[in-house]
Amino acid sequence: TQTVSQSDAHVTVFEGDSVELRCNYSYGGSIYLSWYIQHHGRGLQFLLKYYSGNPVVQGVNGFKAEFSKSDSSFHLRKASVHWSDSAVYFCAVKNSAGNKLTFGIGTRVLVRP
């Protein structure tokens, strides 16, 4: 069984600040990790994914994430946030044998001007 933990329910930053959203997972085998963004009242938009290869993956709009097998983590980072980055961010995990994405509870990011 795979599980996903997002330790921060809410994060508030100022425009131009950097942000790191934490995601930890538990699963013993090969794993597929991804991040999605959900703006208020909208659907999920894909940001980035990791399955194999370079543990640092670049996504859209300046987001990147780093996979760490030793820490069982896949934290999302952005160097300089914009007000439009205010949204809920979901980390998701899928094991390579299955076809079910398991989501974390989400981290709500508020970017203040």
Add this chain to the structure above:
Amino acid sequence: GPKVLQIPSHQIIDMGQMVTLNCDPVSNHLYFYWYKQILGQQMEFLVNFYNGKVMEKSKLFKDQFSVERPDGSYFTLKIQPTALEDSAVYFCASSRTGAGTEVFFGKGTRLTVV
């Protein structure tokens, strides 16, 4: 980019009635999913579907729920009969293969059972 379309965007229905939520997945995708989200909270997996069959379903996928994709048309979620606790936003998703590929989500259908 590829889009998953969901029809309708909103649906209000009387408790006990039947409702069908429609999803038009990305055209060359083979795997289909339904997720449920209550009040902007956690996305909960309901079911996945491949080659005309349900592959996996969660405890949230009650006996009143069913899915199908007749003749490669819409991928549908039917709830019959509906209950008040079925009120939520239902998201459809699709992917080209199972493992390691991006899953594309629709914008969701907000279902309100009154």
